[in-house]
Amino acid sequence: MNLLNDPIHFIAQWLQGLLTGWGLSLVLAKVILALISITVTILFAMALAIFLVWVERKVVARFQDRIGPNRIGPYGLFQPLADIIKLIGKEDITPALADKFVYNLAPVLALASVILLWAILPLAPNIYGVDLNVAVLYLVAAGALGTLSIIMAGWASNNKYALLGAFRTVANMISYEIPMVLVLLIPTLLAGTMSVKGITEAQSPTWFFFLSPLGALIFLISAVAELGRSPFDLSEAESEIVAGFHIEYTGMKFGLFYAGELLHAFTFGGFTAVLFFGGYRFFGLENLGPLVAAAIFLVKAMFGYWIIMWIKYTMPRIRIDHMLAFNWKFLTPLALTVLMVTAVMEKLLAGTSPWIYSLGLFLANLAIALATIEILHAFGKWQRKTEASTKPALQAGQYYEEQNP
Amino acid sequence: MQNGWLYIGLFLIVGIIVPILPLLFSRLVAPRKPNSIKQSTYECGIKTVGDSWVQFKAPYYVFALVFLVFDVEAVLLFPWALMLKRLPLFVALEGILFILILVAGLVYAWRKGMLEWL
Numbered sequence: 072m073n074l075l076n077d078p079i080h081f082i083a084q085w086l087q088g089l090l091t092g093w094g095l096s097l098v099l100a101k102v103i104l105a106l107i108s109i110t111v112t113i114l115f116a117m118a119l120a121i122f123l124v125w126v127e128r129k130v131v132a133r134f135q136d137r138i139g140p141n142r143i144g145p146y147g148l149f150q151p152l153a154d155i156i157k158l159i160g161k162e163d164i165t166p167a168l169a170d171k172f173v174y175n176l177a178p179v180l181a182l183a184s185v186i187l188l189w190a191i192l193p194l195a196p197n198i199y200g201v202d203l204n205v206a207v208l209y210l211v212a213a214g215a216l217g218t219l220s221i222i223m224a225g226w227a228s229n230n231k232y233a234l235l236g237a238f239r240t241v242a243n244m245i246s247y248e249i250p251m252v253l254v255l256l257i258p259t260l261l262a263g264t265m266s267v268k269g270i271t272e273a274q275s276p277t278w279f280f281f282l283s284p285l286g287a288l289i290f291l292i293s294a295v296a297e298l299g300r301s302p303f304d305l306s307e308a309e310s311e312i313v314a315g316f317h318i319e320y321t322g323m324k325f326g327l328f329y330a331g332e333l334l335h336a337f338t339f340g341g342f343t344a345v346l347f348f349g350g351y352r353f354f355g356l357e358n359l360g361p362l363v364a365a366a367i368f369l370v371k372a373m374f375g376y377w378i379i380m381w382i383k384y385t386m387p388r389i390r391i392d393h394m395l396a397f398n399w400k401f402l403t404p405l406a407l408t409v410l411m412v413t414a415v416m417e418k419l420l421a422g423t424s425p426w427i428y429s430l431g432l433f434l435a436n437l438a439i440a441l442a443t444i445e446i447l448h449a450f451g452k453w454q455r456k457t458e459a460s461t462k463p464a465l466q467a468g469q470y471y472e473e474q475n476p
Numbered sequence: 477m478q479n480g481w482l483y484i485g486l487f488l489i490v491g492i493i494v495p496i497l498p499l500l501f502s503r504l505v506a507p508r509k510p511n512s513i514k515q516s517t518y519e520c521g522i523k524t525v526g527d528s529w530v531q532f533k534a535p536y537y538v539f540a541l542v543f544l545v546f547d548v549e550a551v552l553l554f555p556w557a558l559m560l561k562r563l564p565l566f567v568a569l570e571g572i573l574f575i576l577i578l579v580a581g582l583v584y585a586w587r588k589g590m591l592e593w594l
Contacts, residue, residue, distance in 0.1 A: 203484070
């Protein structure tokens, strides 16, 4: 273990030796080391959030055929700094009769729930916060904390419309947690472990994306809905219903919600990369050094974030009853089917060579996708037929109400 | 710190303190001139009528119930998925039977109209 291959552990050992040499007990030295590591991770995550504001604004501008911020700093790179200075300087207006403690806690908790996820994200074989052996379950739990903060924000704002917006957003988010948790079972099943580092290591011959493309797709859709981003953001549509649950938040509190949402999107891009696209692995390149592996991981996470942004800026918003119907009537049965078929195929093809294993699982997923499309096709045809038989045809120039006066 | 939960606990504490720092800084720098118009509830310019903490519709509660059932199912499926690689085919079929019982529940909820946003 030297500085190049294993920098974190090397520095940790040196610091621990230093601190115990000064007379501190071992437990206290470990706690101080943990605090240093935590602070570095959190500062990295916050710096990344600030950088992502710039990325977001430039990318949305390009999607809308314009340039985006380019005045402040080269290529507009210091724009997020200007945004932060502006937000810090704004007056903090708390509505009268708002529930002060809950009102102030909500944005803090929203950002904290995202930062908590950075404890388990492995950037390289030796750079990670902690290797929990229940990391997948921890992912679901920390995500649920963000949902709680939205209800807190809506409730404490003393505003009917914030409350309704918060209810709708939370109904949306908890509904989409079900396919997400069900699809998270698929990498757990294929790798035999819940730890994200174990799942990354288990993607040796093939990435889990090729073993279960439907699983990756359902995870992506559920993650986009979980984040409350477009096209699933009816309750906090920035341009329509004035901002939903964060109507009454000004200044830096709103900034925390916004930065939390962007960082959450990037973190889920990172988790898609880890769970389905091989994490920091890339045909053995990660053994060259921790910085190369971290760079590979960040590129994959940025690719996931790019796809999430692409979906956001291309598709129109979906109505809330369509959103919920899509989840309960399509995604949940599909996720359950993919899980069942993957379990059976995994047991049937257990001992065969990796090529046949991968091909078998991939073809099973393809079969499910084709069957789903056929079912939807037949359902659409049946629906059109029943509608055509119950509604008489219109004459030219007639409205529906005129037919039955 | 054998299995890392002390790290997670410290992470939670530091993770709550770090977002509070910009808020404290903002409290030093930003102006504070509250008046009753600024602090009134926002409703697109109209005066609010009635209580803010309104009653909510029943479908929210129904969706939360259905979510609860499926969330508990998913959590109970975690040990099954974890151990599936090491156990024979029969175990996979047992897990599938469990899932099918809950799919029957989903179909019941669908037919009863519980999944409509009314």
